[in-house]
Amino acid sequence: MDTLPEPPFAPPAGPSRDHGGNLDAAMARFGGDRASWLDLSTGINPDPYPVPEIPAEAWAELPRRTEIARLIAAARAAYACPARIVPVNGAQGAIQMVPSLRAPGRAAVLGPTYNEHAAALRAGGWQVTEATRLAALHGADIAVVVTPNNPDGRHNDPETLCALAARVGLLVVDESFADPEPGRSIAPRLDGGLPNVIVLRSFGKFYGLAGLRLGFALAQGALGDRLAELAGPWPVSGPAIEIASAALADRQWQAETNARLTRDAARLDALAQGTGWALVGGTPLFRTYAAPDALAAQNRLALSHVWTRIFPYSERWIRLGLPPSDRWAQLETAFSAL
Structure with a gap:
């Protein structure tokens, strides 16, 4: 694929190294502790591989x-x-x-x-x-x-x-x-x-x-x-x-995880599109949407202690990872307040 979906891309002017995962900044601004926050600012599988006993x-x-x-x-x-x-x-x-x-x-x-x-x-x-x-x-x-x-x-x-x-x-x-x-x-x-x-x-x-x-x-x-x-x-x-x-x-865990991620990505798409956001693209581990105002959307979700990722080169793009299997209710409540 050699074309870029909307909105148009303008590269950052300098060597910016902003990232997701900056939950400390979100907590400092919006309050709460780590347990209260749903950090969707990264594209990491929220239901990890079960760690075996380590010799x-x-x-x-x-x-x-x-x-x-x-x-x-x-x-x-x-x-x-x-x-x-x-x-x-x-x-x-x-x-x-x-x-x-x-x-x-x-x-x-x-x-x-x-x-x-x-x-x-x-x-x-x-x-x-x-x-x-x-x-x-x-x-x-x-x-x-x-x-x-x-x-x-x-x-x-x-x-x-x-x-x-x-x-x-x-x-x-x-x-x-x-x-x-x-x-x-x-x-x-x-x-x-x-x-x-x-x-x-x-x-x-x-x-x-x-x-x-x-x-x-x-x-x-x-x-x-x-x-x-x-x-x-x-x-x-x-x-x-x-x-x-x-x-x-x-291989069994990998296959089961792929199936779950695919289902959950579709569930997140339905939730976002119900709010009026358009899907830009993504993978089974994260989804990127075009919202009318990405910063405003990020702030509104943050009031419900849901942290997302926005980008310096777009006023509309907002990216969300997937929530853990037992935290969907928090995300759905946050979206209902948008």
Whole structure:
């Protein structure tokens, strides 16, 4: 997809790094404690994977190579990826490695999207252009595409991305929200023909365990070797290895979670559209709507202690994650007051 849904995108003027998850600011302004708030400002599964019992040695000892290899094997099977898989401190950890992979030059980011890509590149000395069309990425020394995109859910299919890879120096494909739709991932194509592609995957979003700080960078050959070198010998913790190795292999939980997320996303769409908001797009983990006044809508929901995400480049877009299964009533009450 090479077009942008309304409203039109105007890139931020500076290296803004605003994010969701800023619940402290909401509580300071609107009152209440953490338990009273429904934080929908991030796209994290609100019903997380059940954490298994963690062996004592996972806390007390550095991870052994065999344990890291077990995690990598689980990720390889889950992502159907034949390339090198490098565990990192969340997808964010890999984002911060990317500027070091080459001498600074010209980078292009397909936007509007997660702002850490552009911010990390700028901090690393790169000249960054934020563009709304894939064609504008051609010729960049580093090009970044988030798919499905945050916040509008745009997809770029693997064939399109393979073609783009041939026209840029290094292509970073951020698939942090791709778990519910594995058939759209480019990761299985990292089998020898895409030596200049890095795929980023987030563990915490789909599995609802963002505090674990775990992600993966997938790449072939020398590029994969360089990422592993930058990650260091102990890139993730022992408890993260234990939990993620189990979760990545749990196909039944994954299927049940996909079904629930799909149902809940449709339920949220119906609630928002009943208020008059138009669906811009999203994924099964978050939805973005066009409201008459996004800031006013955010403030009204905040009075009911429901926190959402708005964006500096649009006066209309508002994004909501999904509530936990036992908190829908609070969200429905908040919407009734709009």
